[in-house]
Amino acid sequence: MKINVRQLTIDLWPALEELFGSKGACNGCWCMYWRIGSNYHKRSRELNKKDLKTIVKKGPPPGLIAFVDNIPVGWCQLTKKSSLPWLEKNYSSGHDNIPDVWCISCFYVKTGYRKIGVTSGLVAYAMKLANRSGVKTIEAYPGNSNSSFAGYPSTFAKAGFKYHSHGKYNRTIMRLSLQ
Numbered sequence: 001m002k003i004n005v006r007q008l009t010i011d012l013w014p015a016l017e018e019l020f021g022s023k024g025a026c027n028g029c030w031c032m033y034w035r036i037g038s039n040y041h042k043r044s045r046e047l048n049k050k051d052l053k054t055i056v057k058k059g060p061p062p063g064l065i066a067f068v069d070n071i072p073v074g075w076c077q078l079t080k081k082s083s084l085p086w087l088e089k090n091y092s093s094g095h096d097n098i099p100d101v102w103c104i105s106c107f108y109v110k111t112g113y114r115k116i117g118v119t120s121g122l123v124a125y126a127m128k129l130a131n132r133s134g135v136k137t138i139e140a141y142p143g144n145s146n147s148s149f150a151g152y153p154s155t156f157a158k159a160g161f162k163y164h165s166h167g168k169y170n171r172t173i174m175r176l177s178l179q
Contacts, residue, residue, distance in 0.1 A: 001068055001116060001117075002068070002120060003067070003068055003073075003074075003117060003118070003121040003149040004066070004067045004068075004172060005064050005065070005121055005122060005125035006064065006065055006067070007061035007063075007129070008056055008058050008061045008062060008063050008064065008065050008075075009056065009059070009061055009066060010053075010057050012065055013053060013056060014073065014094075015065055015067070015072040016056075016065055016075065018072050019065065019072040019074070019075060019108065019110060020075070020086065020108065023045070023050055024045045024048060025075065025108040026129045026149050027041065028040070028041075028044075028045030029048060029049055029106075030045065030048035030049045030051070030052045031052055031062070031063065031075070031077050031106050031163075032048045032051060033086075033106065033146045034077065034084040034086055034087040034105045034106060035051075035083075035084055035085060035086055035087075035091070036085075036086055038162045041056050043115060049108070052096065060079075060095060061097070062078070062079045062083070063075060063076055063077040063078050063079065063106075064076045064078055064122050064125055064126060064129075066109075066118050066121055066122055068096065068113060068118075071110075072110070073109065073113040073118055073124055074107065074108065074109045074110065074113065074118040074119065074121070075105070075106070075109075076104060076106070076107050076119075076123070076126060077103075077105045077106035077107075077120035078102060078103070078104055078105075078126045078130075079102065079103060079105075080100060080101070080102055080103070081101040081102065081103045081139065081145070082100075084103060084105060087103065087141070089174060091139075091141060091171075096138070099135050100135060100136070101135075101138070101139055101152075102126075102130050102135045102137070102138045102139070102154075103138070103139050103140070103141070104116055104122075104123060104126050104138060104139070104140045104141070104151070105141055105150065106149055106150060107122065107149060107150065107151055108149065109118055119151060120155060120158070120159070120179050123151075123155060123156065123159045124159065126138065127159065127160075127176065127178070130178060131178050131179070134179075135178060136177065136178055136179055137175055137176070137177055137178070138161075138176045138178065139164070139173060139174065139175050140156045140161055140173075140174045140175075140176075141171045141172070141173055141174075141178075142155070142156055142171065142172055142174065143171050143172075147172075150171065152169040153174065156174045156176075157174070159176070160176055161174040161175060161176045161177055162174060
C-alpha cells in the first residue's frame with residue numbers, strides 16, 4: 001500500500017474535511033488544541049473548523065495530509081513552534097533558545113487505516129520537508145498509550161528522535177536534530 005503525503009493547502013481542504021468528518025477529528029478540535037489549549041472544547045466545532053481553514057488560507061501549510069489510493073487517510077500538524085502559542089507557552093524550558101523549531105504536534109488517522117504505517121509515513125515526510133527547508137530541530141510531544149493523537153514515543157524513536165525532557169500531562173518532549 002503506497003502512502004502519498006502532501007502539504008495541506010487550500011486546494012486540499014475538501015480532503016481534510018472528508019478525513020475529519022462531521023466530528024472534526026478528535027472531539028471537534030480541528031487541530032486547535034496546541035494553539036489555544038483546552039479552550040478549543042469551549043468553542044463550537046464550527047469555529048474551530050473556521051479558524052483552521054483561515055490558517056490554511058493564510059499559509060504556510062499548517063500540516064500534512066496522507067492519501068492511500070486518493071483517499072485521505074491521515075493528518076499531521078507540522079508547523080513552527082511559534083505558530084502554536086499554547087504549546088510554546090507550556091512546552092518550552094525557557095533556556096532552549098533554538099530558533100525556528102518545527103513541531104509535529106498532532107495526528108489523526110482514519111479508522112481502517114491505522115497500524116499500517118500512515119503515522120510513520122507522515123513523520124518521514126515531515127523530516128524530509130524540514131530538512132529541505134533548512135530547519136535544524138523538530139520537536140514532538142507524544143503521550144502515553146491512551147493519547148495517540150500526539151503519537152507514541154516509539155514511533156518517534158524509530159525515526160531518530162531522542163528524548164529531550166518530560167512535559168506536562170504525562171508527555172515526553174522528543175527532538176530530532178537535522179543537518
